[in-house]
Amino acid sequence: MNMVERATPDPEFEALLRHIQESRGLDFRGYKRTSLRRRITLRMEAVNAENFAAYRAHLEAQPSEYEELLNTVLINVTSFFRDEEAWAVTRDKVIPQILANAEEDRAIRIWSVGCASGEEPYSIAMLLAEAMGIGEFCRRVKIYATDLDEEALKVARLATYSPREVDSVPPDYLEKYFERTNNHYVFERELRKCVIFGRHNVVHDAPISRIDLLTCRNLLIYLEAETQALVLPRLHYALNVDGFLFLGKAETQLARSSLFRPVDMKHRIFAKVPQEWRRPINGSFTAGRAPRLDVPLPDSHLMEAVLNEAGTALLVIDAAGAVALANQPARMLLGVGEADVGRPFQDLPISYRPIELRGPIDEAFRSRRGVRLEDQEYRLNQSEVMRLTIDIRPLQRADGSVHAILLAFHDHTGIHTLRRELEAAQENLEQSIEELQSANEELETTNEELQSTNEELETTNEELQSTNEELETLNEEARSSNEEMESVNEELRIQAEQAAGYRLHLESVLRSMNAGIVVLDARHTIQSWNRWSENTWGLRAEEVAGTSFDKLDIGLPVLQLRDSLIAVQSGSEEHAERQLEGVDRRGRRILCRARVTGLIDENGANHGLVLVFQDITEERTNEDFTRHLGRVLGAALNQIYFVDPKTLRFLLVNDGAQKKLGLTTQQLMQIALPDILPRISADDLHALFAPLISGEQAEIVFETAFRAADGSEFPAQACVQYFPDEAPPILTLIVQQTGNRAEIGAGIDRR
Incomplete structure (x- = not known):
């Protein structure tokens, strides 16, 4: 009996496998259940499928899951020259023998079963x-590489590998048979x-020959063992008579196979x-009793005793059967009694139980060669076999x-039991090795995935570190930008405060100016209107803001300024000035000077435009009075001098002084007061005028001699006053000749 215990099939699991086969043609029934189930x-x-039925439903809902399932079931663990020693034997023993066996110009055919991503067929190609040399190789060699996994075949066809994947390729092969592009080979x-490359199922598809x-x-x-028994004859059929089979190091199935002989068992x-396949031989003995052997055995009793003591059951069948x-x-x-001796063998149960013996006996008679029938089951009763x-x-x-056939029935029950136990143990061992290898493959896959x-x-x-550094840099830049923004904000705040201060200052200046300031935009719309304008024309700033200046209804004929506004705005004039008569808000007639300039940016x-209005009514009156006073002073007979208190130079003199001294205004402007006072020095004059300049005295009167241009001198009295508020401050001298005053006085007295 088989010593290997087999698990009871799971109906749901088997149903899932049938569904996969029927829907996608992927037949996994020949795979080992433990590995496949895992x-x-x-x-x-x-x-997150709880059971096989749920996973089947998931496959129906998500067809893309088939690819993931196939990638998981078909563990594509491979590499270039995997198991280096085995490939060295292939290079040194197998390939030279293949080339020696191949007739000249005969094609050399290689088949890589389960090629995965192509490393194995490319290793053979190298x-x-x-x-052979590359040229001869390309002319004679065909390598067929097959696999169930279509995704793996796509990778294999691209033949593009990472540096880690070609790490096992010898450096000289790597340089000779690979081209490096974009960090790939x-x-x-x-x-x-x-x-x-092609998709092929070695269990069900016809083999390549x-x-x-x-x-x-x-x-x-x-x-599974049954599937292996189906695959091995296919592999045997695919090979030439002198072909070679190269298996993995964990595959020991051929140790007892008669289909292959080991070339290097260690490296599989x-x-x-x-093989020669023999047809079963059918035949029967002829009927009827035949005569016994005509030559009796010598010393038959001795021979019979010997035969009876032999441990092996023996029957002799004569030529008559x-x-x-x-x-x-x-x-x-065998249950053959004394009465059966001499009977036809074909009439005895032993002739067909445990196996049909008449045919092999007939064959032995004809061929005169022995036949051995091994491991035949002979049931003694219901329980004993x-x-x-x-x-x-x-x-x-x-x-x-x-002249006769000897049948020897050897009892190998014990040997058979031991053999079965040994086979079971070996099968268990092989299964354990295979499961370990499978687990190792999975661990390698997991390790590669983990790597x-x-x-x-x-x-x-x-990347995260780089991103973190970039974020830190950005943070520092943001912090720096924030500090800069704070600094800018502080500067803007200060500037805003300064601007507010400037605005307040400007408004204060505009309010305090004794002139009207009106700012117009390019359309002559009023933008600014200061307090002087409010007080003079009786309109507040908010009332006129946004109003056209040309349409402004105040006591001033603004339309008379239109030409000046246009001239300055067009740039034909830098500025314009007009004097206009008007009426202020109190009804007082005033004279205004209007100055128009452009509002120029940097x-x-x-x-x-900027318009500046000044009330020059009083100024005009003062000017008229000044002109009148000037005419009076200029025509006065007394000498009047305006002198710089620091340099004592003449600033202005009247006609009376020019006539008395005999000097023109230009000549007097070139000299100073000491030049016409021969008896008083400049220092004495400064000392004399000091009380005036300090404010101790309001005026000083003194008498001295004055010298004319012709050198003559005349006595005179000078009345001096200091006016510090003038610009510049001046000393005023009113001089009267004393001789004339006496004569006039004498004349008066005489009258």
Whole structure:
């Protein structure tokens, strides 16, 4: 009996496998259930499916899940020259033998079963190209690379690998057979043309034939024993007579197979063993009793005793097909009695139970060669079963003719039991090895995924660090910008305060100015209207703001200024000035001086107009009075001098002084007061005028001699006053000749 206990099939799991096969043609029934169940469970956990029925529903709702499932079930763990020692044996022993066996110009055909992402067929291509040369390789070699995983085949066709994936490629091969582009390595184009990738199921699809080297590494370990028994003959059929099979290091299925012989058992390299299939032989003995052997055995009693003591059940069948002899073990084991000796063998139950023996006996008679029937089940009763090995040997005469057949029934029940136990133990061991290998493959896949995840995490960490540094830089820049903004805000606040101060100051200046200030924009709309204008014309600033100046109704004829406004605004005149008569808000007639200038910005552009109005009514009156007073003073007979108190130079003199001194105004402007006072020095004059300048005295009167232009001198009295509020401050001298005054006085007295 089979010592391996098999788990009871799970109906839901089997239903899921049937659904996958029917919907997508993916037949996983030949895969080992433990490994297959474990991998499908991984996908169930990934999509949160509670059971196989729920996962089946998920597959129906999300067809894209089939690709993820296929990638999980078909563990694509591969690399260039994986198991380096095995590839070295392939390079040194197998490939030279293939090239030696191949006739000249015969195509060399390679088949890589389960090629995954292409590393294995490309590894074979490099070894063959090294042995044959690239040109000969491209001319003669065809490499068929097949897999169930279409996504893996797409990667294989691209033949583009990362630096980590080509790490196991020898440096000289890497330089010779790969081209580096964008931090990746691309397999040589000409060699790649000789590798044909395709989807193929080795369990169900017809095998590719006439193969010189077939690599099927780490695929059989995932298949059930029954499926392996189906696949191995297919691989055997695919190979040429002298073809080689290259398996994975954990695959021990061929250790007991008669289809292949080991070339290198350690590295799982096998050669094909040609098979001869024999048709079953049908035949029967002729009916009727035949005569006994006509030559009796010498000392028959001794021979019978010997045969009875033998531990093996023996029957002798003569040429007529009758039982000629049955020893004691045969009688006990096979139920052949004394009465059966001489009967036709075909009439006895032993002739067809445990196996049909008439055909092999007939074959032994004809071919004169022995036949061995191993491991035949012989049931003694309902509970007891024996395992027999039946040897059918022809007994030949001296002339070589067969005169009888010896049947030996060997009881190998114990050996069979031990063999079954050994096979079961070996099968358990192989299954454990395969499961360990499968687990190792999965661990390698997980390790690679973890390494990839770790690299991604490291990259992400570096990116996060870089982002953090950038954020810190941005934070510092933001902090710096914030400080700058605060500084700018502070400056703006100060400027705003200053501007407010300037505005208040300007408003204060405008309010305090004894003139009307009106600011117009380019359309002559009033923008500013100061307090003088309010007090003079009786309109508040808010009443006139936004009003056209041309339409302003005040006691001033503003339309008379229109030409001046246009001239200044157009730039034909820099400024314009007009005098207008008007009436203020109290009804008083006034005379205004209106000055028009442009509102110029820092770039020299004109944005409006500034009008300055001054009430010059009193100024005009004062000017008239001043002109009248000037005429009076100028025509006066007394000498009147206006002198600079610091330099004592003449600022202005009247006509009486010019006539008395005999000097013109221009001549007097060139000299100073001491020049016409011969008896008083400049220092004496400063000392004399000091009480006036200090404010101690209001006037000073003194008498002295004055010298005219002709050198003559005349006595005179000078009355001096100081006017500090004038601009500039002045000393005024009113001089009267004393001689004339006496004469006049004498004349008066005489009258």
